[in-house]
Amino acid sequence: MINKDFRSVVNKNLDKKYNIDFLSLETARKIVNFHQSFPVYQKTPLWHLDDLAKDLNVEKVYVKDESYRFDLNAFKVLGGSYAIGQVIAQKAGLDADNISFEALKDAKAKLGDLTFVTATDGNHGRGLAWSANQLEYKSVVYMPKGSAIERRDNIKAENSECTITDMNYDDAVRLANQMAQEKGWVMVQDTAWEGYEEIPTWIMQGYMSLAYEIYDELNKEKDKRPTHIFLQAGVGSLAAAICGFFANVYQDNLVKIIVVEPSTVDCIYQTAKANDGKLHNVTGDLDTIMAGLACGEPNPIGWNVLNSYAYSFVTCPDYAAADGMRVLANPLGNDNKIVSGESGAAPFGCVINVIKDNDLVALKEEMGIDEKSRLLFINSEGDTDKENYRNVVWYGKYSKFEK
Numbered sequence: 001m002i003n004k005d006f007r008s009v010v011n012k013n014l015d016k017k018y019n020i021d022f023l024s025l026e027t028a029r030k031i032v033n034f035h036q037s038f039p040v041y042q043k044t045p046l047w048h049l050d051d052l053a054k055d056l057n058v059e060k061v062y063v064k065d066e067s068y069r070f071d072l073n074a075f076k077v078l079g080g081s082y083a084i085g086q087v088i089a090q091k092a093g094l095d096a097d098n099i100s101f102e103a104l105k106d107a108k109a110k111l112g113d114l115t116f117v118t119a120t121d122g123n124h125g126r127g128l129a130w131s132a133n134q135l136e137y138k139s140v141v142y143m144p145k146g147s148a149i150e151r152r153d154n155i156k157a158e159n160s161e162c163t164i165t166d167m168n169y170d171d172a173v174r175l176a177n178q179m180a181q182e183k184g185w186v187m188v189q190d191t192a193w194e195g196y197e198e199i200p201t202w203i204m205q206g207y208m209s210l211a212y213e214i215y216d217e218l219n220k221e222k223d224k225r226p227t228h229i230f231l232q233a234g235v236g237s238l239a240a241a242i243c244g245f246f247a248n249v250y251q252d253n254l255v256k257i258i259v260v261e262p263s264t265v266d267c268i269y270q271t272a273k274a275n276d277g278k279l280h281n282v283t284g285d286l287d288t289i290m291a292g293l294a295c296g297e298p299n300p301i302g303w304n305v306l307n308s309y310a311y312s313f314v315t316c317p318d319y320a321a322a323d324g325m326r327v328l329a330n331p332l333g334n335d336n337k338i339v340s341g342e343s344g345a346a347p348f349g350c351v352i353n354v355i356k357d358n359d360l361v362a363l364k365e366e367m368g369i370d371e372k373s374r375l376l377f378i379n380s381e382g383d384t385d386k387e388n389y390r391n392v393v394w395y396g397k398y399s400k401f402e403k
Contacts, residue, residue, distance in 0.1 A: 005263065005320075006353070008363055009273045010312045018308040022201060023244030025215075028208040030097055031082055035209045037100035038081070038134075043213050044068045051333030053375075056355050060374035062226060063328070063348070064214050067339055067382025070130070074292075074344075074381040075210055075238070076190075077127030082206030083188050083199050084116060084131045104135050115140060117185040119172035121291040122151030123381055124190050129160035140185065142176050144169040147291070148385040168286050170297050191235040191299040200237065201301055207241035210378065215249055226376035228256045228367065230347035233268045234295035238380065239310070240302030247309040255376075256311040258367060260347040262288035263315040267298045268306065272313040279303060289318045289388070289398055292343030292381060312366065316350040318342075322398035324349025328379070329393045341381040341389060348377045 035041055045068060049061040066075035085104055089096045091114075092107035115138040118128050125141035132139040139160040143152060147164045155162040165172050173189055177196075180187035192200035218225060229246060231239035236259070243257045261269055265288050270280040282296035306313075324345030328338040340348070354360045355369065369375070383389035391397040 005317045006315065006350070006360060006363060007263065007266075007269065008312055008314045008366060009269065010366065011272060011307070011310055012275055013307050014309070014311070016308050018304045020244040020248060020305055020309070022205065023208060023241060023305070024248050025212075025245070027205060028212040028245060031205055032209045032212050034082060034085060034099055035078060037102065038070070039101070040070050042068070043217075044210065045336075046214055046217050047336045047338060049331070049335045051335045052327075052331070055332055056352075057371050058369065058373040058375055059371065060224070060226070062214075062374070062376045063338055064210060064376070064378045065338055066210060066378060066380050067344070069210075072126055072130055073384050074123035074127065075207065075378070076123040077130055078209050079190055079203035079206035079237070080118075080124060080128035080188060081131040083202040084128070084135070084137075086202045087186055087188070087199070088114075088135070101134075108136055113138065115183070115185040116188050117141070117176050117180050118188050119143070119169065119176040120155075121147060121169060121294060122155070122384055123292055125155050125160075125162065126151070126158065128188055129155045129158035129162070133158040133160070140176075140179065142172045144172045144286075144294070148388065150385055150387070154384070168284070169295050170281075190237045191295070191297065192301045197301060200299060204237050204241040204302065207238050208245050211242045211245040214376070215246075224374055225250060226255055226374045228258060228369065228373055229376045230258050230260055230351055231378065232290075232293055232343055232346045232380060233259045233261050234293040234343075235297065235299040236268050236302035236306055237299050238378075239268075240299070240305035242378065243309050244305045254309070256368060257309060258347075259306060259310050259313045260350050261313070261315050262290045262293050262321075262346070263317050264288050265290075265294050265296060266315045267296050268303070269313045269315050271298055271303060272307070289342045290321050290346050291385075292341075293346065314350060314363070316346065316353070318398050319400040320349040320353050321346040322349065322392045323352055323400070325389070325392050327352055338379055339382045339389070340379045341384050342392070344379040344381040348379075351375065351377075
């Protein structure tokens with residue numbers, strides 16, 4: 001333990017190489033081609049925060065800003081759209097390696113009506129509802145208790161049936177799965193369990209589009225590759241997708257992948273800490289402002305990737321995520337302003353605290369952060385809950401000094 005607010009465990013299993021061929025560069029290129037076929041596709045920005053890098057005494061700070069993705073304010077649509085595309089391709093007999101938006105639309109006449117169902121804190125459900133709506137299919141979305149009304153309304157705006165339940169996230173997933181079985185709907189969930197692995201794998205693969213964009217841009221600009229990549233984790237699907245992709249493309253000189261979770265909802269950290277070959281769930285209300293990370297049960301496919309290739313697993317308190325939101329919203333010098341939600345800013349705020357807080361020197365040293373470090377973050381969401389965003393950034397909610 002570093003201190004009462006931040007905990008860390010270094011991975012003891014980096015010599016156990018899980019097969020990550022499904023997260024290869026070649027596969028990522030095919031998936032990028034699929035996403036590029038959507039009329040709304042645009043590559044999201046990779047910001048270089050050079051003035052902040054100087055302030056932190058590191059060489060580079062990169063932030064991939066997914067708040068611009070498909071005008072949906074979050075990255076999740078990449079996974080949901082690709083998974084829906086693969087489902088339709090299977091049902092319609094299309095070439096799964098060469099699907100496109102237009103081919104999927106044309107398949108509607110052959111397939112007729114389909115209903116896609118999922119559980120979500122907001123971003124995944126909105127991405128799935130948008131994808132289904134674009135292709136003229138129905139969707140049903142269940143949200144856990146306490147979900148933001150704005151996030152629910154954004155899902156409904158995509159012609160989706162959306163309900164905020166009285167359950168936590170993991171129980172909402174079980175409800176969605178039950179309804180899929182009873183009604184013949186297609187479950188498109190970003191976590192996996194025994195007997196349900198194919199669609200979650202497609203979702204993880206879909207996330208590689210953003211990783212490929214980073215890799216391609218750094219190569220074209222002849223920028224140095226990152227030394228560290230900090231990845232937020234709920235069930236671990238995004239973290240594993242990005243981790244696996246960069247473990248493939250940088251296999252001769254691995255980047256330090258550091259996984260960040262809320263200190264109150266830390267199933268990945270608990271699993272890594274136990275290191276007993278079992279997944280360790282977190283139960284209860286899953287209370288954190290990082291709604292997108294409030295997941296108590298790890299994705300076993302994602303965990304297998306992280307268990308072989310992530311350098312360490314870290315937890316941080318809510319105030320660290322809030323710190324990240326405030327720092328990104330108030331840039332230094334010529335740096336770009338970045339609008340980041342609670343989950344999007346979590347790894348960034350964690351590292352700001354690690355570098356700035358003298359009580360966290362041991363964690364900074366464990367991470368190997370120094371003046372030659374090049375730090376990469378993914379802003380996974382923008383202000384998807386605008387009221388809470390303003391409360392944090394304008395009014396200082398969730399400060400370390402709140403009583």
